[in-house]
Amino acid sequence: MPAIIETSHQRSASYGLCPGARPDFSPVERSDLSVLIEKNLLLHTHAVPAMETLYQQIINTHNMVILTDAHGVIVHSLGDDDFLEKANRVALRPGVTWSEQSKGTNAIGTAIAEKVPALVHADQHYLAANHFLTCSAAPITDHMGNVIGVLDVSGDQRSFHKHTMGLVRMSALMIENQLFSATFENAITLHFHARPEFIGTLMEGIASFTPGGRFLSANRNGLFQLGLTFASLQSHTFSSLFGIPVSSLFDHYRTAAPGLLNLCMHSGVRVYGRAQLRLSNGAHALNGGDDAPPISAPAASGNAAFLAARRLSGLRYLNTGDPQLERVIEKVNKVLGRDIPIMIMGETGTGKELLAQAIHNDSPRAAGPFVAVNCASIPETLIESELFGYEDGAFTGARKKGASGRILQANGGTLFLDEIGDMPFGLQARLLRVLQERMVTPLGGSKSITVNVELICATNHNLRDRIARGLFREDLYYRLNGLVVKLPPLRDRTDLEVIVKKILCTESPRGQYTMAPEVMRLFQQHKWPGNFRQLTNLLRTAVIMAGDEHEIGLRHMPDDFLDDVGAAEAQQSVVSTDKLIAAGANLEEMEHTVILKSLEAHGGNVSATARALGVSRNTIYRKLPNLK
């Protein structure tokens, strides 16, 4: 008999239980049962979906799935009818307690007593009346490590299956992780694992920190990976555990970088991570995708922790030393909170949305919602209902209860209309009316609702040009352009090196990567048509390519980038060949010059040079035998 069962039998005897005795079957009163469910509501809410999924795995196997509270009282059960009848005979039903004190050795009671998963099979049960059972139970713990309930699968002992225990443990873990995610408000949470593919799975570690970086708690796998007990973690902070400031985690979250953070734990073990911010109104957003829900306002304004978290994404974090951008920030700062619409111009990827979010975060409306709408990405037929909302049954396909619309959702906060130049002409008049009257009327509705939104628009079109072509209303244009600011494209910024360092730091917060000078030179020359979006993606890939190497060189650059810069190089060479021709150089000399120039640009990397010039490496070696 396993040691855990033997110890449990001794405990059962010490409770004065007799193996042959008829156990106490009396369930609690029905009314007490509702109090019990009420008391365990959070556990019940998160456990029921997991129990249903678990039940689907074991359906028709003469088993049942059971949830108990911390004392072993059954709160909820699901089971096969034929087995339920048998189970009833031993009172495996809601309201009955299965603690060891009441039933002797059994999986539920023993899991609670030992705080570990327990499998109790047939005659391992203390009471002879329960020998026909086989039971697998796993305790469910809260964020402090306290057992708050037990998940159990019990069935006829002839139906024993060796995988049942594994299923129960995984389901209990799933419930714990869900409870953990619902626990902390105003916290930044790190989801981490040594293997990136495990993030988002049951195996991930989850650790929550206050916005100031103080450790709050970690789930079971988080504690395991950190290698510290819950008690000893209480004195830790994000930076004492991961060696970087918690602001890096916010930075990663703020830039919505789809890549994972590469972190080094205090133990020296490397892990990958992703940040999640949970705010006091229950709104949360996972980084890593355009479909992340917008952050909306907390119920009560003035929440210090919430505002602290927001400020970490403010305007001053965008200022990396470029004088043009400094002027933009200066101007914007002057109109903050003055009810002046801001129009942001700039090429794609120059950070228009990030600037709009930073303006909101620094404005007196920071505690209100920030709602972003991209007018170019919503089909013309849907944009009206998306913006203005609609009443019950306003059009075919409308949701039964209607929808509030994005303008109303931004009430009390900021509405960011991206690509405003693409707003259908017909709707522009409606938008103008909303801005002038500060009222919105949902589609199909007759009542107007007062709204109070700060408006920020962005465009990369020349709106004057669109007005001249009859595509944009002049009156709306004048209503929108209170303060017009222009974000410089990356190629015109003087702070490229700082930007690169900042992005590298976000991608790999320990700052272990530097750029090879020849790559930086190419970066300075490149036109960056995709601006920040292109640069961020390129660096993200380069960091992965570099792996354990500390310097990012040309060999870590993607081919399309090398092709682009190669083509530009070649063009520059053509210009200089004019000079060579004028100087009377022959073809061979010109070829030498072009190859040498390209080699220089590629830091002497023959493969990159060959790729850029569209020839094989052998050709390069043949033309420049001294290279070998």
Ligand SMILES: Nc1ncnc2c1ncn2[C@@H]1O[C@H](COP(=O)(O)OP(=O)(O)OP(=O)(O)O)[C@@H](O)[C@H]1O
């Ligand atoms: N200053 C910055 N530092 C780091 N990353 C930035 C910065 N500005 C923008 N980015 C990143 O570049 C990407 C594009 O930014 P954003 O969406 O704000 O640009 P945009 O001008 O609104 O683009 P579009 O015109 O295509 O909508 C985002 O992933 C953003 O996180």
